[in-house]
Amino acid sequence: MDLPLNNGNKKTLSRLGSSSRLSSHHQSLAGAPLPGKYKTFHQKKPERLEDVRYNGWLDAMKSSSPTCAYLTKDVGITSDDSYSFWMLKYPSAIKSFEQIMDLAHDRKMAVFLDYDGTLSPIVDDPDCAFMSEEMQLAVKNIAYYFPTAIISGRSCDKIYELVGLDELYYAGSHGMDIMGPVSSNLFNHHLKCVESTDQQFGEDVGLLQPAREFLPMIDEVFRTLVENTKDIKGIKVENHKFCASIHYRNVDEKDWPRVAQCVLAILEDYPHLKITHGRKVLEVRPVIDWNKGNAVEFLLDSLSGMDNCAGVVPIYVGDDRTDEDAFKVLQARGYGFGILVSSVPKETNASYSLRDTSEV
Numbered sequence: 001m002d003l004p005l006n007n008g009n010k011k012t013l014s015r016l017g018s019s020s021r022l023s024s025h026h027q028s029l030a031g032a033p034l035p036g037k038y039k040t041f042h043q044k045k046p047e048r049l050e051d052v053r054y055n056g057w058l059d060a061m062k063s064s065s066p067t068c069a070y071l072t073k074d075v076g077i078t079s080d081d082s083y084s085f086w087m088l089k090y091p092s093a094i095k096s097f098e099q100i101m102d103l104a105h106d107r108k109m110a111v112f113l114d115y116d117g118t119l120s121p122i123v124d125d126p127d128c129a130f131m132s133e134e135m136q137l138a139v140k141n142i143a144y145y146f147p148t149a150i151i152s153g154r155s156c157d158k159i160y161e162l163v164g165l166d167e168l169y170y171a172g173s174h175g176m177d178i179m180g181p182v183s184s185n186l187f188n189h190h191l192k193c194v195e196s197t198d199q200q201f202g203e204d205v206g207l208l209q210p211a212r213e214f215l216p217m218i219d220e221v222f223r224t225l226v227e228n229t230k231d232i233k234g235i236k237v238e239n240h241k242f243c244a245s246i247h248y249r250n251v252d253e254k255d256w257p258r259v260a261q262c263v264l265a266i267l268e269d270y271p272h273l274k275i276t277h278g279r280k281v282l283e284v285r286p287v288i289d290w291n292k293g294n295a296v297e298f299l300l301d302s303l304s305g306m307d308n309c310a311g312v313v314p315i316y317v318g319d320d321r322t323d324e325d326a327f328k329v330l331q332a333r334g335y336g337f338g339i340l341v342s343s344v345p346k347e348t349n350a351s352y353s354l355r356d357t358s359e360v
């Protein structure tokens with residue numbers, strides 16, 4: 001499928017064709033690369049409250065909190081008991097460290113790290129989710145020995161600003177914006193990669209942006225969401241370049257239906273977008289077959305193609321639902337170590353656990 005890019009060039013994006021939902025709207029998207037073109041879509045009123053309830057949105061919003069454990073309803077079982085029981089299936093990565101090293105043997109490892117809730121604690125204001133100096137030093141040391149990437153829902157620029165380490169790879173917007181130094185050779189042989197001089201990095205970087213066509217649409221959706229939610233106290237809408245995030249952590253629960261209404265209305269107006277749930281955050285992103293798992297696959301395959309990285313063993317550490325796509329990739333490959341950061345029992349595709357960011 002040929003879709004126009006922002007810079008006027010054209011590029012074949014086969015992954016876009018993998019979504020039947022997107023294909024049905026191909027004509028309207030293909031002819032609408034400019035932000036203003038989308039403005040005719042979002043004139044309708046938000047969905048009815050009943051639709052929000054019937055669609056299970058409120059249940060999903062409530063269950064996105066880590067305090068909603070699925071085992072603690074059992075009669076007579078305390079949350080500590082539940083967690084201990086859960087850890088029989090997902091043992092502590094700290095206590096299993098020697099076992100993990102034995103399983104990895106002497107193979108080269110690659111380390112993938114989520115940011116929020118993994119390297120930094122979840123805080124009320126996402127702009128204040130800073131990593132400790134101790135954690136930054138630990139990540140820097142890891143990157144000295146192993147290829148290391150930050151895989152986050154935030155934009156690449158924002159995550160680089162928060163982490164501040166040049167030696168890492170960054171996959172922002174849930175993997176839709178992958179950036180790393182050209183000198184790594186990681187990006188050299190991939191058809192979709194381009195070189196760019198990044199203002200923030202101040203040097204040439206390699207970029208893989210499989211959803212580049214959606215940039216103007218996401219920007220417009222961000223501005224629409226800011227406008228439509230401006231009367232909801234405590235809400236925070238962020239533009240992560242390839243996705244827009246709506247944080248409702250500080251919104252009174254009685255107003256959550258209004259949040260859901262505003263976001264659900266976006267789906268009606270922009271059929272090329274979908275919603276995913278994080279920890280007290282809803283995220284609007286393109287309907288393309290690309291997520292954190294794809295980003296891990298791309299980076300792993302690229303690393304494996306490098307002379308000294310054959311058979312690289314991945315370790316992925318993350319804390320929320322979007323990280324499950326990456327855990328699934330490791331599970332499907334049959335090697336590597338998925339580590340879930342959680343203080344409560346959760347269903348997961350990871351193999352090991354850590355209780356909180358202090359254990360990472």
Ligand SMILES: [Mg+2]
Pocket residue numbers: 114115116117118318319320
């Ligand atoms: Mg996270």
